[in-house]
Amino acid sequence: MLETDICILGAGPGGATAALHLANAGQPCLLLDRATFPRDKICGDALSGKVINELRRIDAALPARLAASAVQVPCWGISFFAPNGRPVEVPFRAHYNPAAEPAPGHVAKRLDFDNLLIEQVRQRPEIDFREGVEVARHERLPDGRWQLFAADGTVVATPRLLLIANGAQSAQARQIGGHVLEPAHHSAGLRTYYQGVNGMHPHGFIELHFLKEFLPGYLWIFPLPNGQANVGVGMRTDKVSAKKINLRARLDEILTTHPSFKDRFAQAQRLGPVRGMGLPLGSKRRSLSGAGYLLLGDAGSLIDPFTGEGISHAMVSGRHAADWAARAVQAQNFSADFLKGYDAAVYNRLWQELRLSRAMQRLLAYPWLFNFVANRAVRNPTLAQTLTNMFLDLDLREQLRRPGFYLKMMLGK
CATH class of the missing domain: 3.30.9.10 (D-Amino Acid Oxidase, subunit A, domain 2)
Incomplete structure (x- = not known):
């Protein structure tokens, strides 16, 4: 049994990113995953510019390391095809x-990309990484700690703070975070x-x-x-x-x-x-935290509703989770009120983009309208760039606040 301040469930992009940022800050953590790496993960495998920027925040050398690897192909753009084939x-x-x-994006199988991050995790003594460990059950102790049990009933760990990053099917996201399938x-x-x-x-x-x-x-x-x-x-x-x-x-x-x-x-x-x-999907704003826990990535329902991208959002949430986990340890405050700062940080970065993607998703219910938008985007640089920006680490919030942005879209400029 391990007593630890911070335990991360899931070593995918969200969990691994959180662990690496904690290590960079000198904060020890326990990282658990039921799989043994390398392991496959069902995904589209696209790595956007947002992913590259998050890699750079972990280690400035990581983007070049990915670009030099034979497991990826460089990606220079997107081809959208409207319902009319345009x-x-x-x-x-x-x-x-x-x-x-260097290419602004890449495509690599999750088997390889996730293992790239795990190779970084294995090099960090601050991270106690344990594979092949499935948390089958959890309890909240009177002192506020979590008690995590393996399938055979043995206690795996008793952390003060739980970072839940074990994916879309996470039992902890449902049972602790209250996220249900909608x-x-x-x-x-x-x-x-x-x-x-x-x-x-x-x-x-x-x-x-x-x-x-x-x-x-x-x-x-x-x-x-x-x-x-x-x-x-x-x-x-x-x-x-x-x-x-x-x-x-x-x-x-x-x-x-x-x-x-x-x-x-x-x-x-x-x-x-x-x-x-x-x-x-992140088309609905949900709570990402509570007393003694944070939800990351797919476990936090943060997938883009239009593009389906989840890797970069998992990494963004992992970075902010590491920040707020370290703050909680320093303050010895794991309360729900304190950890709400994590929700604010994640949604401050992602919510405007998620809202825009939700609007684009709704557009798909009207094929004729989407055809019109696609036809307009061919000669409207502003609209075409808006579609592309959903895959890049360009902050749309400033543009969305400006009336001129919408005027350009309407006038086709």
Whole structure:
């Protein structure tokens, strides 16, 4: 049994980021994960500019280390496809030279990206990292500590503060944080890997296809090393139920019969099974803390409701969780009132972007309107850049406060 001030449940991007920031601050912590790394994680595998900036905040050398790795492909932009098939190709930079500058984004399997962070974790003596440890049950002791139990009933640890970063299916997020599945704020997703998909962009643009069959949601194709691609689909859970859609069957049908995909996938080989995932969306503001705990990443329902991106938001929440965990230890104050500062910090950084993404998600309910926006974005740099900024670490809050921003969008300038 370990008595510790801070215990982090889950060593994915949110938990690992929190642990590394705590280590940088000289604050010891216990990091637990039920898996043994490297391990796979169902995901789209895209690493946006926001992810790169969060890596830089952990260690200035990490972005270059990722860029030099063979496990990633550089990504220079996004290709959006409206329901009418109209493409909106938006590079992350207006003028870019792949041969002479670092890429603003990457795509890498979560198996490899998460392990990149875990390799950093293993090097830090401040982090007591324990793999293959599943917390099956928890109790709150009279003195305010948590008591964490393994499946066999043994006590794993008794921390003062629990950082819950163990994903979308977290029992602790439900039982401690009170987060429940709300179909209107949740997405069902599928992911598989292919070899030999034709027509991939030469500069690693990721593809988002907003097909009528999957609205409100999209089909994605993301390039990976060695000629592979991450292919998947996500759709809001309430719409899946209402439309009685079998996502697996529909994905197979689209890839083999739809004019946009049948030739591209004719000779492609599927690598492994189609795997499902649930995505709790940040389209609703929820409490992220309480007495003795903080919720991070997917466990905090922080996934972008339009783009489906969760990695960068997990890392942002991990950074702020480390900050407030260290403050709590220093003040010896683990109360709900004190830890509300964490909620404020996370939502101060993410809420405006989440609100904008929620508005874009609602737009998907009206394909004709989304077609109009896509057609306008082709000749409207402001709107095109807004779509792209959802994937980058550009703070939209200042723009959203300015009336001129909306005027430019309306006038097509």
